[in-house]
Amino acid sequence: DTATTEIYTLSLHDALPIYYARTIHDSANQLLAMINEILDFSKIEAGHLTLETSSTAINPLAEGVMALFEPRAQEKGLRLSLHVDPLVPGWVMIDAGRLRQILLNLIANAIKFTDHGSVSIRVTxxxxxxxxxxxxxxxxxxSEQQETLFEPFQQADESVARRYGGTGLGLAICKRLSDAMRGRLGVISTPGEGSTFWCELPLVEASPVSTSQPAEPTQDFNGTSLLLVEDNAVNRKVALGLLSRLGCDVVCAENGYDALAMAKRQQVHLIFMDIQLPDSDGITVxxxxxxxxxxxxxxxxxAMTAGGAEDDRKRCLAAGMNDYITKPLSLLALSNVLALQLTPAQTPSTPIAAESGNxxxxxxxxxATLTSSIGADSVKQLVMLYHQQVHDYIGQLVDCFASNTEIASEQLPQMERLAHQLRGESLSIGAEQLAxxxxxxxxxxxxxxxxxxxIEEAFSALHHCAARTHAALEQWHREHQLN
Incomplete structure (x- = not known):
């Protein structure tokens, strides 16, 4: 939407950036979906479609696809259900990505065209x-609509195109994918009562594939009390999830003042201290x-920090800290530092090195570590919270540019704080380039x-990177976490 983009460029110097940003975001998402469908269809028609068959667990794949649509179904007040027949083999040889693409399209259509009642997925x-x-x-x-439904650029009627948009390619792509997989795709439908879209694919049973999981800590820290001093909501949720998994009892403070007050009321076995806090810094606290x-x-x-510089480590240790751990946190790293610091015979450990690869x-x-540590549902909530936080930080950063051709000096500390917050959260979620x-x-x-x-050039690069990161996280949800 070039007109909106031009308005947005101008709005960096007035007070309406968020509205225009959302408009661009929504328009871009719709345009991107249409372009992807056209490109996908062109690739199939040109004979460039390649299938990647592998041993696939059907149950998790179906559950993962359904989970992606639960928020949309709830929003419309629809019941969404899944039934996998017990006789369905646990593992089959199939192109999981293409099967997922078919199911995503069929379920999305079912929810889109259903205003009341239910949508069900059945696997037999x-x-x-x-x-x-x-x-x-x-x-x-x-019957007339059904005859042309799987043809390219076809929709049930013109009112559908006006109300729901789209290219009319989704079902045509599904049909060609099922054909390429030596299967069949069809529909049984009655006007006013609903539809059942079905996809039949060859069944070839397969042996289970063992996936390598991140190393699990062997020590249990049940009964260990900890004080977590962390002002950032995403980082706090990650740390709480991991430490709870280790059996620790965790109390939280969101700033230095609260940490000092809590320390007067309650004794704990160990304190995890974020370096940058809203009212002070971790070293001073x-x-x-x-x-x-x-x-x-x-x-x-x-110390818990997004930084990894050697002078930071030295400052932390000189201030009386015992150790230093960098984000993103992991179950194993936290377990190791707890074991080292809570064992009396041990001397203070060598600080844990920061990971590279920004x-x-x-x-x-x-x-993957987060998923295995706190569970897929918690990671899903965490990613949603992260998206919201990034949106808020970007909005506040845009406000720092408002109404001035030159950035006011009093805005710089705010920008520095917001960028630091975003950096820490991004590391916690694995968004290394945005960090x-x-x-x-x-x-x-x-x-x-x-x-x-x-500064404006750096923010522009950050803003573009945030959009790419959002898309990458959504793709990861589709392709990895919920398989």
Whole structure:
């Protein structure tokens, strides 16, 4: 939408950036979906479609696809259900990506064209075939509409195109994919009662594939009490999930003042301390805790930070901290630091080195570790929270540019703080490239000699990277987490 884009460019210097950003985002998503469908269809028609058959677990694949549509179904007040017949083999040889593409399209259509009632997914099998049936209680189709439904650029009628949009390619692509997989695709429908789209594919049983899981810590920390000092909601949720998995009892403080007050009321075995806090910094809070005396003089305090510079480590250890751990956190890293710091015979450990690879858009190893540690549902909620936080940070950063051709000096600390927050959250979720862009903006905002042009250029790169990261996380959900 070039007109909206032009307005948005101008709006960096007035007070209406968020509205235009959302308009661009929605228009771009619709356009991208249409372009992808056209490209996909062109590839199939040109004979460039390749199938990648592998041993696939049917149950998790079907459950994962359904889970993606649960929020949309709930929003419309529809019942969404899945039934996999017990006789369906656990593992089959199939192109999981193409099967998922077919199911995503059929379920999306069922929900789109159903205003009341339910959408159900049913998976059954015979000796030779797998059968997927997606049934809805929507508007249904007459026989004339059914005849052309699987042809390219066809929709039930013109009113459908006006109301729902789209290219009319989705079902045509599904039909060609099922044909390429030596299967069949069809529909049974009655106007006013609903439709059942079915996809029948050859059944070839397969042996289970063992997936390598991140190393699990062997030590149990049940009964260990911890104070987590972390102001960031995403980072706090990640740390809480991992530490709870280790059996720890965790209390949280969101700033230095609360941490000091809590330490006066409650004794804990160890304190995890974020370095940058809204009212102070972790080093100062550590010094104040040590000065309180009593158990605070000796309790292990471990720094948690997005940074990995050697001078940061030295400052933390010099302030009286016992160890230093960098984000993204992992179950194993937390277990190791707890074991080292809570065993009396051990001396303070060597700080854990920061991981490299900030050029990676999305570190799937971080996401896999989170999934195995806190569960797929928690990761799904975490990603949704992260998307919301990124949206909020971007909005606040845009506001820093409003109404001025030059960035006001009083805005720089705010920009530095927001960039630091975004950096930490991005590392926690595995968004390494966005973390690197945030770090660059954070550094520029902290340099008095940096020009407004440099800062705006850094923010523009960050903004584009945030959009790519959002898309990459959505793709990861579809292709990995919910398989």
């Amino acid at each position: 099998s015979t000796v030779e075939h797998l059968l997927f049936e997606i049934s809805d209680t929507g508007c249904g189709l007459n 550590t010094q104040q805790l040590r000065a309180q005396g009593g158990w605070c003089s000796d309790v292990p305090i471990v 050029d990676v858009l999305l570190n799937e190893a971080t996401l 690197a862009q945030s770090k660059h903006l954070e550094q520029l905002a902290g340099q008095p000699e940096a020009s407004s042009a440099q």
